[in-house]
Amino acid sequence: MGGILVVLGTRPEAIKLAPVIQALRRRKMPVRVCATAQHRELLDQALALDGIRPDIDLNLMRPGQSIGAATGRMMVLLDKVFADERSERVIVQGDTATACAAAQAAFYRRIPVAHVEAGLRTADLSTPHPEEGNRRMISTIADWHFAPTTAAARALRNEGVAHEKILVTGNTVVDALHQVRARLRVQPELAGAALNVLNRCHGRKLVLVTCHRRESFAAADDIADAIRALAMRRDVLIALPLHPNPAIRRPLEQALRNLENVALLEPLDFAPFVALLSAAYLVLTDSGGVQEEAPVMGVPALVMRDATERPEGIAAGTARLVGTDSRRIVTEVCRLLDDAKAHARMSRAHSPYGDGRAAERIADALAAASAESLAVR
Numbered sequence: 001m002g003g004i005l006v007v008l009g010t011r012p013e014a015i016k017l018a019p020v021i022q023a024l025r026r027r028k029m030p031v032r033v034c035a036t037a038q039h040r041e042l043l044d045q046a047l048a049l050d051g052i053r054p055d056i057d058l059n060l061m062r063p064g065q066s067i068g069a070a071t072g073r074m075m076v077l078l079d080k081v082f083a084d085e086r087s088e089r090v091i092v093q094g095d096t097a098t099a100c101a102a103a104q105a106a107f108y109r110r111i112p113v114a115h116v117e118a119g120l121r122t123a124d125l126s127t128p129h130p131e132e133g134n135r136r137m138i139s140t141i142a143d144w145h146f147a148p149t150t151a152a153a154r155a156l157r158n159e160g161v162a163h164e165k166i167l168v169t170g171n172t173v174v175d176a177l178h179q180v181r182a183r184l185r186v187q188p189e190l191a192g193a194a195l196n197v198l199n200r201c202h203g204r205k206l207v208l209v210t211c212h213r214r215e216s217f218a219a220a221d222d223i224a225d226a227i228r229a230l231a232m233r234r235d236v237l238i239a240l241p242l243h244p245n246p247a248i249r250r251p252l253e254q255a256l257r258n259l260e261n262v263a264l265l266e267p268l269d270f271a272p273f274v275a276l277l278s279a280a281y282l283v284l285t286d287s288g289g290v291q292e293e294a295p296v297m298g299v300p301a302l303v304m305r306d307a308t309e310r311p312e313g314i315a316a317g318t319a320r321l322v323g324t325d326s327r328r329i330v331t332e333v334c335r336l337l338d339d340a341k342a343h344a345r346m347s348r349a350h351s352p353y354g355d356g357r358a359a360e361r362i363a364d365a366l367a368a369a370s371a372e373s374l375a376v377r
Protein backbone atom coordinates (compact mmCIF):
# COMPACT_ATOMS: atom_id res chain seq x y z
CA MET A 1 0.00 0.00 0.00
CA GLY A 2 2.39 2.75 1.17
CA GLY A 3 1.59 6.36 0.41
CA ILE A 4 0.17 9.07 2.63
CA LEU A 5 -2.19 8.39 5.49
CA VAL A 6 -4.35 11.25 6.74
CA VAL A 7 -5.54 10.68 10.32
CA LEU A 8 -8.49 12.65 11.66
CA GLY A 9 -11.00 12.38 14.47
CA THR A 10 -13.14 15.50 14.93
CA ARG A 11 -15.29 17.96 12.98
CA PRO A 12 -12.67 20.71 12.65
CA GLU A 13 -10.03 18.23 11.50
CA ALA A 14 -12.39 16.98 8.78
CA ILE A 15 -13.25 20.52 7.66
CA LYS A 16 -9.62 21.62 7.62
CA LEU A 17 -8.13 18.46 6.09
CA ALA A 18 -10.71 17.97 3.32
CA PRO A 19 -9.04 20.61 1.08
CA VAL A 20 -5.65 18.91 1.65
CA ILE A 21 -7.02 15.46 0.76
CA GLN A 22 -8.60 16.90 -2.39
CA ALA A 23 -5.40 18.74 -3.39
CA LEU A 24 -3.31 15.57 -2.93
CA ARG A 25 -5.83 13.54 -4.95
CA ARG A 26 -5.74 16.14 -7.75
CA ARG A 27 -1.99 15.49 -7.92
CA LYS A 28 -2.69 11.72 -8.14
CA MET A 29 -0.80 11.14 -4.92
CA PRO A 30 -1.65 7.92 -3.08
CA VAL A 31 -3.66 9.14 -0.10
CA ARG A 32 -5.83 7.20 2.33
CA VAL A 33 -7.90 8.42 5.23
CA CYS A 34 -8.06 6.94 8.73
CA ALA A 35 -10.79 8.16 11.10
CA THR A 36 -10.42 7.61 14.83
CA ALA A 37 -13.95 9.01 15.24
CA GLN A 38 -12.98 10.78 18.46
CA HIS A 39 -16.22 12.74 17.88
CA ARG A 40 -18.38 10.31 15.89
CA GLU A 41 -21.46 12.30 14.80
CA LEU A 42 -19.78 15.62 14.13
CA LEU A 43 -16.97 13.95 12.20
CA ASP A 44 -19.35 12.04 9.93
CA GLN A 45 -21.40 15.18 9.34
CA ALA A 46 -18.31 17.16 8.28
CA LEU A 47 -16.87 14.41 6.07
CA ALA A 48 -20.18 13.94 4.26
CA LEU A 49 -20.11 17.47 2.81
CA ASP A 50 -16.96 16.71 0.85
CA GLY A 51 -17.93 13.13 0.03
CA ILE A 52 -14.88 11.80 1.91
CA ARG A 53 -15.23 8.24 3.18
CA PRO A 54 -12.60 7.00 5.61
CA ASP A 55 -10.67 4.01 4.25
CA ILE A 56 -10.10 2.90 7.84
CA ASP A 57 -12.50 3.66 10.68
CA LEU A 58 -11.34 2.93 14.24
CA ASN A 59 -14.64 4.07 15.76
CA LEU A 60 -13.09 4.30 19.19
CA MET A 61 -15.30 6.81 20.94
CA ARG A 62 -16.59 5.47 24.27
CA PRO A 63 -18.81 7.32 26.72
CA GLY A 64 -16.96 8.86 29.64
CA GLN A 65 -13.53 7.89 28.29
CA SER A 66 -10.63 9.93 29.73
CA ILE A 67 -8.22 11.67 27.37
CA GLY A 68 -5.41 9.38 28.50
CA ALA A 69 -7.45 6.23 27.96
CA ALA A 70 -8.57 7.42 24.51
CA THR A 71 -5.00 8.34 23.58
CA GLY A 72 -3.69 4.96 24.71
CA ARG A 73 -6.27 3.06 22.67
CA MET A 74 -5.61 5.26 19.67
CA MET A 75 -1.89 4.60 19.82
CA VAL A 76 -2.35 0.82 19.99
CA LEU A 77 -4.77 0.82 17.05
CA LEU A 78 -2.87 3.36 14.96
CA ASP A 79 0.40 1.47 15.43
CA LYS A 80 -1.22 -1.53 13.80
CA VAL A 81 -2.80 0.57 11.05
CA PHE A 82 0.57 2.13 10.17
CA ALA A 83 2.15 -1.35 10.02
CA ASP A 84 -0.65 -2.86 7.93
CA GLU A 85 -0.80 0.13 5.59
CA ARG A 86 2.99 0.47 5.33
CA SER A 87 2.34 4.21 5.40
CA GLU A 88 5.21 6.36 4.13
CA ARG A 89 3.92 9.66 5.56
CA VAL A 90 1.27 10.63 8.04
CA ILE A 91 -0.67 13.89 8.02
CA VAL A 92 -2.24 15.27 11.19
CA GLN A 93 -3.98 18.58 11.85
CA GLY A 94 -4.17 20.90 14.80
CA ASP A 95 -4.21 19.98 18.45
CA THR A 96 -6.61 17.11 19.17
CA ALA A 97 -5.90 13.87 21.03
CA THR A 98 -6.16 12.16 17.64
CA ALA A 99 -3.48 14.36 16.08
CA CYS A 100 -1.17 13.90 19.05
CA ALA A 101 -1.62 10.11 19.26
CA ALA A 102 -1.17 9.68 15.49
CA ALA A 103 1.98 11.82 15.46
CA GLN A 104 3.49 9.82 18.32
CA ALA A 105 2.56 6.42 16.91
CA ALA A 106 4.06 7.44 13.54
CA PHE A 107 7.20 8.77 15.24
CA TYR A 108 7.82 5.42 16.98
CA ARG A 109 7.60 3.71 13.58
CA ARG A 110 9.94 6.33 12.06
CA ILE A 111 7.21 7.46 9.67
CA PRO A 112 7.62 11.16 8.79
CA VAL A 113 4.79 13.35 10.10
CA ALA A 114 3.35 16.43 8.39
CA HIS A 115 1.58 18.80 10.80
CA VAL A 116 -1.09 21.05 9.33
CA GLU A 117 -1.85 24.19 11.39
CA ALA A 118 1.49 24.07 13.19
CA GLY A 119 2.82 26.69 15.58
CA LEU A 120 -0.37 27.99 17.23
CA ARG A 121 0.48 28.96 20.80
CA THR A 122 -1.04 30.73 23.78
CA ALA A 123 2.35 30.43 25.56
CA ASP A 124 0.56 28.89 28.57
CA LEU A 125 0.76 25.10 28.65
CA SER A 126 -2.51 24.81 30.53
CA THR A 127 -4.53 27.13 28.29
CA PRO A 128 -6.25 25.51 26.60
CA HIS A 129 -5.73 22.11 28.15
CA PRO A 130 -4.87 19.68 26.64
CA GLU A 131 -4.59 21.34 23.22
CA GLU A 132 -1.59 23.59 23.92
CA GLY A 133 0.33 20.53 25.16
CA ASN A 134 -0.83 18.41 22.22
CA ARG A 135 0.39 20.89 19.63
CA ARG A 136 3.73 21.41 21.35
CA MET A 137 4.29 17.64 21.53
CA ILE A 138 3.48 17.30 17.84
CA SER A 139 5.91 20.12 16.98
CA THR A 140 8.80 18.29 18.64
CA ILE A 141 8.40 15.19 16.46
CA ALA A 142 6.94 16.43 13.15
CA ASP A 143 9.03 16.58 9.98
CA TRP A 144 6.98 19.19 8.11
CA HIS A 145 5.38 22.11 9.92
CA PHE A 146 2.70 23.82 7.84
CA ALA A 147 2.20 27.08 9.71
CA PRO A 148 -0.95 29.09 9.02
CA THR A 149 0.62 32.48 9.73
CA THR A 150 4.04 34.10 10.04
CA ALA A 151 3.47 34.43 13.81
CA ALA A 152 2.96 30.66 14.03
CA ALA A 153 6.16 30.10 12.02
CA ARG A 154 8.03 32.45 14.36
CA ALA A 155 6.79 30.53 17.40
CA LEU A 156 8.14 27.31 15.89
CA ARG A 157 11.55 28.85 15.10
CA ASN A 158 11.72 30.22 18.65
CA GLU A 159 11.26 26.68 19.91
CA GLY A 160 14.16 25.48 17.78
CA VAL A 161 12.35 24.00 14.79
CA ALA A 162 14.65 24.24 11.76
CA HIS A 163 13.73 27.03 9.37
CA GLU A 164 13.69 24.69 6.33
CA LYS A 165 11.09 22.41 7.94
CA ILE A 166 8.55 25.24 8.26
CA LEU A 167 6.32 26.49 5.47
CA VAL A 168 3.84 29.34 5.92
CA THR A 169 0.78 28.14 4.02
CA GLY A 170 -2.25 29.96 5.45
CA ASN A 171 -4.95 28.03 7.27
CA THR A 172 -6.80 25.43 5.21
CA VAL A 173 -10.05 26.53 6.88
CA VAL A 174 -10.00 29.55 4.57
CA ASP A 175 -9.80 27.18 1.56
CA ALA A 176 -12.77 25.23 2.98
CA LEU A 177 -14.68 28.45 3.53
CA HIS A 178 -14.08 29.70 -0.02
CA GLN A 179 -15.22 26.35 -1.41
CA VAL A 180 -18.42 26.20 0.60
CA ARG A 181 -19.32 29.83 -0.10
CA ALA A 182 -18.89 29.19 -3.84
CA ARG A 183 -21.19 26.18 -3.53
CA LEU A 184 -23.77 28.16 -1.56
CA ARG A 185 -23.86 30.79 -4.31
CA VAL A 186 -24.92 28.21 -6.93
CA GLN A 187 -26.90 25.94 -4.59
CA PRO A 188 -28.50 28.20 -1.96
CA GLU A 189 -30.57 25.24 -0.75
CA LEU A 190 -27.37 23.87 0.83
CA ALA A 191 -28.03 26.42 3.59
CA GLY A 192 -30.68 23.92 4.78
CA ALA A 193 -31.48 24.42 8.47
CA ALA A 194 -30.04 27.95 8.38
CA LEU A 195 -32.91 29.11 6.16
CA ASN A 196 -35.48 28.51 8.91
CA VAL A 197 -33.46 30.66 11.28
CA LEU A 198 -33.00 33.43 8.72
CA ASN A 199 -36.77 33.39 8.09
CA ARG A 200 -37.33 33.93 11.82
CA CYS A 201 -35.16 37.08 11.94
CA HIS A 202 -37.90 39.57 10.85
CA GLY A 203 -35.42 42.45 10.80
CA ARG A 204 -33.84 41.51 14.13
CA LYS A 205 -30.07 41.31 14.44
CA LEU A 206 -28.75 37.76 14.33
CA VAL A 207 -26.37 36.84 17.14
CA LEU A 208 -24.73 33.48 16.48
CA VAL A 209 -23.35 31.60 19.49
CA THR A 210 -21.13 28.51 19.60
CA CYS A 211 -19.80 26.99 22.77
CA HIS A 212 -18.11 23.63 23.17
CA ARG A 213 -14.66 23.92 24.68
CA ARG A 214 -13.66 21.99 27.76
CA GLU A 215 -12.76 25.19 29.62
CA SER A 216 -16.30 26.51 28.97
CA PHE A 217 -17.92 23.58 30.81
CA ALA A 218 -17.37 25.15 34.23
CA ALA A 219 -18.69 28.46 32.90
CA ALA A 220 -21.77 26.99 31.21
CA ASP A 221 -24.17 28.58 33.73
CA ASP A 222 -22.51 31.99 33.33
CA ILE A 223 -22.72 31.74 29.56
CA ALA A 224 -26.38 30.64 29.76
CA ASP A 225 -27.14 33.60 32.09
CA ALA A 226 -25.57 35.98 29.59
CA ILE A 227 -27.64 34.58 26.73
CA ARG A 228 -30.84 34.77 28.82
CA ALA A 229 -30.12 38.40 29.63
CA LEU A 230 -29.44 39.20 25.97
CA ALA A 231 -32.68 37.46 25.01
CA MET A 232 -34.58 40.15 26.99
CA ARG A 233 -33.82 42.44 24.07
CA ARG A 234 -36.49 42.40 21.38
CA ASP A 235 -34.09 43.47 18.62
CA VAL A 236 -32.06 40.25 18.50
CA LEU A 237 -32.49 36.66 17.41
CA ILE A 238 -29.92 34.39 19.04
CA ALA A 239 -29.01 31.19 17.18
CA LEU A 240 -27.15 28.51 19.10
CA PRO A 241 -26.18 25.22 17.44
CA LEU A 242 -25.71 22.94 20.45
CA HIS A 243 -22.63 20.76 20.70
CA PRO A 244 -23.62 17.14 21.50
CA ASN A 245 -21.36 16.96 24.58
CA PRO A 246 -23.86 16.79 27.50
CA ALA A 247 -21.50 18.75 29.78
CA ILE A 248 -22.27 21.86 27.76
CA ARG A 249 -25.48 20.92 25.98
CA ARG A 250 -27.55 20.12 29.08
CA PRO A 251 -27.07 23.37 31.03
CA LEU A 252 -27.58 25.52 27.92
CA GLU A 253 -30.68 23.63 26.87
CA GLN A 254 -32.20 23.76 30.34
CA ALA A 255 -31.62 27.48 30.75
CA LEU A 256 -32.58 28.60 27.26
CA ARG A 257 -35.45 26.47 26.00
CA ASN A 258 -38.81 28.16 25.43
CA LEU A 259 -37.37 31.61 24.72
CA GLU A 260 -38.99 33.03 21.59
CA ASN A 261 -35.86 34.73 20.33
CA VAL A 262 -33.37 31.95 21.11
CA ALA A 263 -33.13 29.28 18.41
CA LEU A 264 -31.54 26.17 19.92
CA LEU A 265 -30.34 24.06 17.01
CA GLU A 266 -28.78 20.66 16.46
CA PRO A 267 -25.14 20.85 15.27
CA LEU A 268 -25.26 22.29 11.78
CA ASP A 269 -23.60 20.97 8.66
CA PHE A 270 -20.74 23.22 7.60
CA ALA A 271 -22.68 24.86 4.73
CA PRO A 272 -25.67 25.94 6.88
CA PHE A 273 -23.28 27.07 9.57
CA VAL A 274 -21.37 29.26 7.12
CA ALA A 275 -24.67 30.63 5.79
CA LEU A 276 -25.67 31.67 9.33
CA LEU A 277 -22.25 33.09 10.12
CA SER A 278 -22.25 35.25 7.02
CA ALA A 279 -25.70 36.64 7.95
CA ALA A 280 -24.76 37.23 11.60
CA TYR A 281 -24.45 40.71 13.10
CA LEU A 282 -21.86 39.25 15.45
CA VAL A 283 -20.64 35.87 16.67
CA LEU A 284 -20.08 34.94 20.30
CA THR A 285 -17.83 31.90 20.38
CA ASP A 286 -15.16 29.83 22.08
CA SER A 287 -14.27 28.00 18.85
CA GLY A 288 -10.90 28.18 17.17
CA GLY A 289 -12.20 27.69 13.64
CA VAL A 290 -14.96 30.28 14.01
CA GLN A 291 -12.34 32.87 15.07
CA GLU A 292 -10.59 32.19 11.75
CA GLU A 293 -13.74 32.26 9.63
CA ALA A 294 -15.48 35.35 11.04
CA PRO A 295 -12.95 37.95 9.81
CA VAL A 296 -13.10 36.58 6.26
CA MET A 297 -16.80 37.48 6.27
CA GLY A 298 -16.41 40.72 8.19
CA VAL A 299 -18.37 39.43 11.18
CA PRO A 300 -17.21 40.75 14.60
CA ALA A 301 -16.14 37.87 16.87
CA LEU A 302 -16.44 38.09 20.65
CA VAL A 303 -14.34 35.24 22.01
CA MET A 304 -15.48 33.63 25.26
CA ARG A 305 -11.98 32.75 26.37
CA ASP A 306 -9.24 34.41 28.43
CA ALA A 307 -6.46 33.64 25.95
CA THR A 308 -6.26 32.78 22.29
CA GLU A 309 -3.70 31.16 20.04
CA ARG A 310 -5.08 33.32 17.25
CA PRO A 311 -3.84 36.83 18.04
CA GLU A 312 -4.13 38.06 14.45
CA GLY A 313 -7.86 38.77 14.64
CA ILE A 314 -7.43 40.57 17.97
CA ALA A 315 -4.55 42.67 16.58
CA ALA A 316 -6.65 43.59 13.54
CA GLY A 317 -9.52 44.66 15.80
CA THR A 318 -12.09 42.24 14.39
CA ALA A 319 -12.04 39.87 17.37
CA ARG A 320 -12.06 40.60 21.08
CA LEU A 321 -11.47 38.37 24.11
CA VAL A 322 -14.42 38.71 26.49
CA GLY A 323 -13.91 35.74 28.85
CA THR A 324 -16.88 33.90 30.36
CA ASP A 325 -18.19 36.31 32.99
CA SER A 326 -21.87 36.83 32.19
CA ARG A 327 -21.92 40.59 32.89
CA ARG A 328 -18.87 41.18 30.71
CA ILE A 329 -20.39 39.14 27.87
CA VAL A 330 -23.66 41.10 28.04
CA THR A 331 -21.83 44.44 28.13
CA GLU A 332 -19.64 43.59 25.14
CA VAL A 333 -22.52 42.25 23.04
CA CYS A 334 -24.76 45.23 23.86
CA ARG A 335 -21.96 47.65 23.00
CA LEU A 336 -21.84 46.22 19.47
CA LEU A 337 -25.64 46.09 19.20
CA ASP A 338 -26.06 49.71 20.29
CA ASP A 339 -22.99 51.46 18.92
CA ALA A 340 -22.95 51.35 15.12
CA LYS A 341 -19.47 52.85 14.96
CA ALA A 342 -18.00 50.22 17.33
CA HIS A 343 -19.69 47.55 15.22
CA ALA A 344 -18.37 49.03 11.96
CA ARG A 345 -14.82 49.10 13.37
CA MET A 346 -14.98 45.35 14.05
CA SER A 347 -16.65 44.47 10.74
CA ARG A 348 -13.75 45.09 8.39
CA ALA A 349 -13.48 41.97 6.23
CA HIS A 350 -9.93 40.72 6.03
CA SER A 351 -8.17 37.38 6.02
CA PRO A 352 -5.24 37.21 8.40
CA TYR A 353 -5.43 33.42 8.40
CA GLY A 354 -4.91 32.71 4.73
CA ASP A 355 -5.75 33.37 1.09
CA GLY A 356 -7.58 30.12 0.31
CA ARG A 357 -4.57 28.39 -1.26
CA ALA A 358 -3.10 26.71 1.82
CA ALA A 359 -3.96 23.16 0.74
CA GLU A 360 -2.30 23.71 -2.67
CA ARG A 361 0.91 24.83 -0.97
CA ILE A 362 0.83 21.83 1.38
CA ALA A 363 0.21 19.38 -1.47
CA ASP A 364 2.99 20.97 -3.56
CA ALA A 365 5.44 20.65 -0.68
CA LEU A 366 4.52 17.01 -0.04
CA ALA A 367 4.67 16.19 -3.77
CA ALA A 368 8.15 17.73 -3.98
CA ALA A 369 9.23 15.72 -0.91
CA SER A 370 7.89 12.50 -2.48
CA ALA A 371 9.72 13.21 -5.74
CA GLU A 372 12.92 13.82 -3.78
CA SER A 373 12.66 10.61 -1.77
CA LEU A 374 11.99 8.60 -4.97
CA ALA A 375 15.11 10.14 -6.54
CA VAL A 376 17.19 9.09 -3.51
CA ARG A 377 16.03 5.43 -3.69
Ligand SMILES: CC(=O)N[C@@H]1[C@@H](OP(=O)(O)OP(=O)(O)OC[C@H]2O[C@@H](n3ccc(=O)[nH]c3=O)[C@H](O)[C@@H]2O)O[C@H](CO)[C@@H](O)[C@@H]1O
Pocket residue numbers: 010011012013015016093094095096099117120128131173210212241266267268269270271273274286287288289290293
Ligand atom coordinates in the same frame (compact mmCIF):
# COMPACT_ATOMS: atom_id res chain seq x y z
C1 LIG B 1 -7.85 25.13 21.10
C2 LIG B 1 -8.57 25.25 19.78
O1 LIG B 1 -9.09 26.29 19.48
N1 LIG B 1 -8.57 24.13 19.02
C3 LIG B 1 -9.30 24.13 17.76
C4 LIG B 1 -10.19 22.91 17.76
O2 LIG B 1 -11.33 23.19 17.00
P1 LIG B 1 -12.52 24.26 17.11
O3 LIG B 1 -12.54 24.94 18.42
O4 LIG B 1 -12.42 25.11 15.92
O5 LIG B 1 -13.78 23.25 16.99
P2 LIG B 1 -15.30 23.46 16.62
O6 LIG B 1 -15.77 24.78 17.11
O7 LIG B 1 -16.01 22.22 17.02
O8 LIG B 1 -15.32 23.44 15.07
C5 LIG B 1 -15.25 24.59 14.33
C6 LIG B 1 -15.63 24.29 12.91
O9 LIG B 1 -16.92 23.70 12.85
C7 LIG B 1 -17.80 24.50 12.09
N2 LIG B 1 -19.14 24.36 12.67
C8 LIG B 1 -19.43 24.89 13.90
C9 LIG B 1 -20.70 24.72 14.46
C10 LIG B 1 -21.68 23.96 13.75
O10 LIG B 1 -22.84 23.76 14.19
N3 LIG B 1 -21.34 23.46 12.52
C11 LIG B 1 -20.08 23.63 11.97
O11 LIG B 1 -19.83 23.14 10.87
C12 LIG B 1 -17.20 25.89 12.12
O12 LIG B 1 -17.48 26.60 10.95
C13 LIG B 1 -15.70 25.62 12.20
O13 LIG B 1 -15.11 25.42 10.92
O14 LIG B 1 -9.55 21.77 17.19
C14 LIG B 1 -9.09 21.97 15.88
C15 LIG B 1 -8.67 20.65 15.28
O15 LIG B 1 -7.37 20.26 15.58
C16 LIG B 1 -8.02 23.00 15.84
O16 LIG B 1 -7.80 23.34 14.51
C17 LIG B 1 -8.43 24.26 16.57
O17 LIG B 1 -7.20 24.89 16.94
